[in-house]
Amino acid sequence: MERRSFLKGLAVTGAAIGATSVGPFISKGLAAKKVENIGECKSVKITCISETSWFDSPRMLQDIKDAGGAMVSMYDIPWTQSNIGGYIALIEVEQLDGSKRTIQLDTGWELGWTDYVMEKSGLDSLLNNKKVDVMVISHEHEDHYWGLKSTLKRYQNIPMVIPNTFYPEGKAMLAGKYKNDKAKVYNDVPHKGEVVEVGPDKIYKLYPGVAVKMFDIPILLKTRGEQCLIFNIKDKGVATVTGCCHMGLLTMLNWAARNIEGYKPYACYGGLHIAAFENWDPKFDDIIKGTQKLGLQKMACNHCTGWIWAQKARDMGLPIVLGTQKYKEYKKLPTTGPGAKENVYLRNGDMMAL
Amino acid sequence: MAENMETRWLEERRLRNVIPQPFSGLLNLAVILVLSEICWYVLFSPTGYLRLYTPNLGVALVITILMVIHWGMDCFDFWPFSRRFLLEANPLVKGIILLLFYIAVGIFVMFVLYNEVIGRLGPIFFSGPALLAGGGLGQYAQTARENASYAQIMMNTCIIFFTILWLTSFGYAPWGKSVKLVRAFSVWIMGMFLAMIAFTLLFYPHIAYQFYPPQIFMAVSPWWAGWAMTISSMFHFGWIVPALVLLYWTTMLWEGRPFSLIRNPFWRGVATIVVVVLAGVVIMLLSNKIMDWYFETEAFEGGNTVEQPAWRWNHVAEMFMYMAVAGAILYHYFDNWPRGLSLPIRAVVRTAIAMAGGLVLAWLYYALGPIFLGTVPGIAQEGDTSLAWTVMLLNLVIAHAVFFDGFPFRKRE
Numbered sequence: 001m002e003r004r005s006f007l008k009g010l011a012v013t014g015a016a017i018g019a020t021s022v023g024p025f026i027s028k029g030l031a032a033k034k035v036e037n038i039g040e041c042k043s044v045k046i047t048c049i050s051e052t053s054w055f056d057s058p059r060m061l062q063d064i065k066d067a068g069g070a071m072v073s074m075y076d077i078p079w080t081q082s083n084i085g086g087y088i089a090l091i092e093v094e095q096l097d098g099s100k101r102t103i104q105l106d107t108g109w110e111l112g113w114t115d116y117v118m119e120k121s122g123l124d125s126l127l128n129n130k131k132v133d134v135m136v137i138s139h140e141h142e143d144h145y146w147g148l149k150s151t152l153k154r155y156q157n158i159p160m161v162i163p164n165t166f167y168p169e170g171k172a173m174l175a176g177k178y179k180n181d182k183a184k185v186y187n188d189v190p191h192k193g194e195v196v197e198v199g200p201d202k203i204y205k206l207y208p209g210v211a212v213k214m215f216d217i218p219i220l221l222k223t224r225g226e227q228c229l230i231f232n233i234k235d236k237g238v239a240t241v242t243g244c245c246h247m248g249l250l251t252m253l254n255w256a257a258r259n260i261e262g263y264k265p266y267a268c269y270g271g272l273h274i275a276a277f278e279n280w281d282p283k284f285d286d287i288i289k290g291t292q293k294l295g296l297q298k299m300a301c302n303h304c305t306g307w308i309w310a311q312k313a314r315d316m317g318l319p320i321v322l323g324t325q326k327y328k329e330y331k332k333l334p335t336t337g338p339g340a341k342e343n344v345y346l347r348n349g350d351m352m353a354l
Numbered sequence: 355m356a357e358n359m360e361t362r363w364l365e366e367r368r369l370r371n372v373i374p375q376p377f378s379g380l381l382n383l384a385v386i387l388v389l390s391e392i393c394w395y396v397l398f399s400p401t402g403y404l405r406l407y408t409p410n411l412g413v414a415l416v417i418t419i420l421m422v423i424h425w426g427m428d429c430f431d432f433w434p435f436s437r438r439f440l441l442e443a444n445p446l447v448k449g450i451i452l453l454l455f456y457i458a459v460g461i462f463v464m465f466v467l468y469n470e471v472i473g474r475l476g477p478i479f480f481s482g483p484a485l486l487a488g489g490g491l492g493q494y495a496q497t498a499r500e501n502a503s504y505a506q507i508m509m510n511t512c513i514i515f516f517t518i519l520w521l522t523s524f525g526y527a528p529w530g531k532s533v534k535l536v537r538a539f540s541v542w543i544m545g546m547f548l549a550m551i552a553f554t555l556l557f558y559p560h561i562a563y564q565f566y567p568p569q570i571f572m573a574v575s576p577w578w579a580g581w582a583m584t585i586s587s588m589f590h591f592g593w594i595v596p597a598l599v600l601l602y603w604t605t606m607l608w609e610g611r612p613f614s615l616i617r618n619p620f621w622r623g624v625a626t627i628v629v630v631v632l633a634g635v636v637i638m639l640l641s642n643k644i645m646d647w648y649f650e651t652e653a654f655e656g657g658n659t660v661e662q663p664a665w666r667w668n669h670v671a672e673m674f675m676y677m678a679v680a681g682a683i684l685y686h687y688f689d690n691w692p693r694g695l696s697l698p699i700r701a702v703v704r705t706a707i708a709m710a711g712g713l714v715l716a717w718l719y720y721a722l723g724p725i726f727l728g729t730v731p732g733i734a735q736e737g738d739t740s741l742a743w744t745v746m747l748l749n750l751v752i753a754h755a756v757f758f759d760g761f762p763f764r765k766r767e
């Protein structure tokens with residue numbers, strides 16, 4: 001509203017005449033969208049297997065700085081091995097007919113930590129018994145994908161859904177033919193199951209009420225493309241589950257609102273990539289203000305969201321779901337987050353039912 | 355306007371093309387593109403040696419050097435170098451000496467003045483090392499350096515804008531009757547003085563709110579948020595850069611018009627300031643509308659990538675910097691073609707060429723950047739900006755055409 005007033009004010013001076021001259025083109029561009037029906041599911045349960053991709057933010061940033069900054073390829077950074085963990089979420093979906101589907105989102109990073117959290121959560125036996133229906137890789141970032149061996153050595157044929165923007169290194173890792181001594185990443189277990197590569201033009205419908213949407217975006221550390229899981233839960237609304245959400249929470253939900261039939265905002269889970277390293281930027285305040293207008297009922301965030309964003313968002317009335325103390329039972333604790341007034345993250349071992 | 359003005363070196367210098375146009379211009383362009391690729395690889399590329407494209411550190415460096423070049427070229431008429439040296443020295447020797455001198459001053463400003471003096475003794479947000487040494491939440495290696503670089507970028511952009519604005523609007527007035535050094539220092543100080551005021555009003559609230567918790571006793575909450583859809587000061591960057599490009603074009607492509615038509619120096623100055631600032635704002639808003647159409651989505655508060663208002667405002671600056679480079683190439687390498695038509699027509703043609711050339715450069719950057727510059731395919735990457743490459747290229751074009759006399763395809767008459 002205020003922006004319109006500003007434009008109006010400029011128009012008075014005669015200076016903004018041009019600003020309105022392209023109006024007809026805008027509606028033409030926006031009018032061509034077709035909404036998708038992704039069906040409905042009954043309920044969704046999300047378990048945080050691991051959200052600690054790094055344990056100490058200053059160390060993580062020092063690694064990035066020493067390598068040349070955020071534009072350097074992640075495959076070209078000698079990561080401090082003692083500082084890294086990984087990201088995995090496990091999602092159990094109940095369909096309207098009562099059947100259940102199990103989805104693994106991402107596959108961690110450091111193999112020791114990834115194996116540890118898989119064993120601690122019971123994910124390892126699900127994989128060993130082929131009880132995971134599909135693994136969706138949100139994006140190629142090290143902390144979401146480089147622990148691939150931990151999954152494949154347990155379930156080599158696991159069906160996978162990946163963005164169609166992987167670099168050759170990521171593809172080589174999938175083929176079990178990659179070893180990088182600098183970044184200390186390798187995989188010698190080739191994937192032998194079905195791989196679906198999702199592009200940005202079409203939504204991939206996984207199961208009734210469950211879809212994967214890919215955003216073709218450039219990402220820090222020379223990565224490209226991220227996809228999220230979208231659940232349409234009967235009588236509740238749309239919930240999203242993300243790895244890092246580099247596409248942005250509001251951009252993702254704006255897309256969903258415009259493209260998912262019967263869209264009703266409900267919940268989100270996962271990394272939101274905002275104040276990932278306890279850093280702040282005025283743009284992050286914009287995200288809080290924008291999210292306040294969305295009408296989400298549950299926001300469970302962790303990982304790269306930045307606890308300071310989550311705390312600030314909760315202070316400003318957003319429905320941030322608080323975590324438990326379960327994460328303290330894990331063998332390694334993050335140094336980040338102790339300054340928060342509350343446990344504003346859904347941390348390792350926590351669960352959210354939708 | 356000024357009564358004690360000897361001819362400036364660039365006005366006295368006469369160059370001729372060694373081979374006829376457009377081949378001379380095309381060869382110069384080819385040389386500068388090859389040089390830019392080498393410089394990019396050595397200094398900035400994420401796969402190169404120094405890897406300064408972090409990205410803000412690299413952007414701050416090239417903008418600082420551009421600022422210093424403007425000081426030397428526009429304020430000081432290349433003082434402390436003698437006119438004899440400038441006119442008679444071998445272009446290669448002269449070019450290397452001038453280039454190294456201005457780079458050295460730029461490095462001094464950035465790494466000594468900002469990082470070690472201003473940031474250590476006063477406003478800490480100008481110095482990455484000082485932020486890091488001070489410690490505290492979020493002030494880690496990469497973040498501290500990038501935040502300080504952001505403050506330097508904005509301050510230096512203000513200094514460039516107001517220095518060029520003063521010179522274009524008022525020339526050396528009211529110090530026109532003074533000796534060269536007095537009027538040079540006067541305009542230099544005036545540019546910085548106005549820039550400090552502008553920085554305080556337009557960017558300082560952003561700086562205070564880029565920490566957690568916000569420094570509420572240091573600055574007001576960004577007052578432009580309602581208009582800009584963001585509290586990021588990129589909103590102001592988005593109009594200052596196009597306004598600066600209009601100033602460049604006024605001098606180079608439009609030969610001083612339309613402001614030179616106003617005879618009274620005071621009103622000419624006022625008209626220049628008002629029109630350029632207003633035009634900058636209108637360009638920014640119009641550009642946002644064009645992006646609405648092009649990306650088929652509108653920016654909104656809290657949006658990300660192409661829907662992020664702060665990115666949109668920065669992208670206006672990016673697009674106009676492509677056009678500024680294209681205009682500089684036309685001016686320096688192609689003898690400001692066309693020259694035979696009436697002034698209004700040739701100004702329109704040159705502007706059209708600069709805008710079209712800028713769009714071509716932008717297309718090249720996004721299409722070929724992943725191959726030649728090591729960038730990630732796509733647009734609107736978090737924290738990324740094409741300004742590192744475009745401002746570096748602008749610096750190289752100016753250095754080559756001015757310091758090196760366009761060697762080897764141009765010669766002094």
